[in-house]
Amino acid sequence: MATYKIAVLGGDGIGREVTPQAQKILEVVGKATGASFEFEPALIGGAAIDATGEPLPEATLRLCEQSDAILFGAVGGPKWDDAPQERRPERGLLGLRKELDLFANLRPATCFPMLVDASPLKRSVVEGTDLMVIRELTGGLYFGEPRGREEFADGGARAINTMTYSSREIERVARAAFDVAMKRRKRLTSVDKANVLIVSQLWREVVTRVAKDYPEVQLDHVLVDNCAMALVQKPTQFDTIVTENTFGDILSDEAAILAGSMGMLPSASLGGKVGLYEPVHGTAPDIAGKGIANPIAAILSAGMLLRYSLDRGADAARVDAAVLRVLEQGYRTRDVHEEGMRLVGTGEMGDLIANEVRRSY
Numbered sequence: 460m461a462t463y464k465i466a467v468l469g470g471d472g473i474g475r476e477v478t479p480q481a482q483k484i485l486e487v488v489g490k491a492t493g494a495s496f497e498f499e500p501a502l503i504g505g506a507a508i509d510a511t512g513e514p515l516p517e518a519t520l521r522l523c524e525q526s527d528a529i530l531f532g533a534v535g536g537p538k539w540d541d542a543p544q545e546r547r548p549e550r551g552l553l554g555l556r557k558e559l560d561l562f563a564n565l566r567p568a569t570c571f572p573m574l575v576d577a578s579p580l581k582r583s584v585v586e587g588t589d590l591m592v593i594r595e596l597t598g599g600l601y602f603g604e605p606r607g608r609e610e611f612a613d614g615g616a617r618a619i620n621t622m623t624y625s626s627r628e629i630e631r632v633a634r635a636a637f638d639v640a641m642k643r644r645k646r647l648t649s650v651d652k653a654n655v656l657i658v659s660q661l662w663r664e665v666v667t668r669v670a671k672d673y674p675e676v677q678l679d680h681v682l683v684d685n686c687a688m689a690l691v692q693k694p695t696q697f698d699t700i701v702t703e704n705t706f707g708d709i710l711s712d713e714a715a716i717l718a719g720s721m722g723m724l725p726s727a728s729l730g731g732k733v734g735l736y737e738p739v740h741g742t743a744p745d746i747a748g749k750g751i752a753n754p755i756a757a758i759l760s761a762g763m764l765l766r767y768s769l770d771r772g773a774d775a776a777r778v779d780a781a782v783l784r785v786l787e788q789g790y791r792t793r794d795v796h797e798e799g800m801r802l803v804g805t806g807e808m809g810d811l812i813a814n815e816v817r818r819s820y
């Protein structure tokens with residue numbers, strides 16, 4: 460039977476509350492299927508700074524490199540807000556992304572039927588939305604050289620950032636996106652600004668070339684401004700979207716509001732050997748320590764871990780279905796609670812979903 464080593468990095472704030480719920484779900488999957496999960500906890504972010512002085516201790520990095528996947532919570536909080544740049548909690552996450560070369564960020568946006576009214580968009584627009592945004596995470600405008608700022612003697616200034624991509628960088632994220640599309644409805648939309656940007660023209664050329672290796676996937680190219688409009692006009696037309704770093708940063712947040720609540724959004728970062736799975740939300744200092752955080756984003760992230768790192772799509776589908784069933788039964792954490800629903804805390808929501816997963820086998 461398969462043995463999987465999972466690094467568990469809860470981090471700070473509600474990261475430490477929701478991650479154990481995600482781990483609980485994987486434990487249930489392990490028991491039901493005979494797969495063996497070995498969970499190894501490690502420090503990251505503010506908690507790691509307090510204990511070791513470093514946001515990403517060497518031992519944590521080594522553990523992650525030797526694991527099959529990483530279950531991540533969130534890092535940061537007011538306690539470390541005034542620390543110098545290199546001693547800030549988010550350095551831990553950025554360092555991990557860099558060291559593990561996590562170049563593809565996957566963010567699904569699913570509109571749960573029973574939460575459709577939590578979306579700022581009309582029911583008729585958003586109902587049935589089930590899409591995935593894949594954002595290139597390590598290249599483009601945020602990292603390109605030259606970058607900087609020069610001051611002029613007359614008091615003016617000039618600043619520069621560079622959007623740059625090599626064909627190799629485009630090809631690897633395109634392949635990741637086609638692989639994801641193959642596990643979904645086999646439709647991929649590549650988003651660029653090829654009518655203006657030379658770098659987008661290369662992007663389009665490389666994605667089109669990679670498509671030849673995926674004849675089953677239907678590929679189309681859309682300009683980023685059109686995509687931004689279409690996402691709020693007719694989000695159901697999309698399945699998998701792939702785009703470069705800056706466009707992806709913006710479009711994935713736009714897609715996120717379709718789903719309604721921060722507490723419901725999972726994500727994955729893929730690259731080399733080890734994938735990292737984390738809720739999109741942060742450490743929520745306003746509710747940390749109260750046991751009321753919504754664990755669903757973390758639990759759905761564990762589902763993504765099963766699907767994308769362990770190739771256990773059938774188990775992942777059980778996790779997704781269990782979340783739906785518990786919501787259908789009317790259970791809600793405070794962030795998505797409405798009158799007439801049953802209010803539960805973090806641990807209780809985790810238990811309810813774990814029970815549904817167990818029952819599904």
Ligand code: NAD
Nearest residue numbers: 533534535536721722740741742743744745746752753794
């Ligand atoms: P946040 O996501 O932590 O919180 C935003 C709002 O959403 C808050 O009102 C919070 O209570 C609510 N919320 C978030 N997740 C929830 C959940 N699971 N259940 C119920 N309610 C939830 O964003 P923020 O307030 O901007 O940031 C707080 C801290 O988290 C900062 O230090 C920030 O740097 C850090 N952060 C970390 C990550 C990460 O580790 N990937 C991401 C974003 C923010």
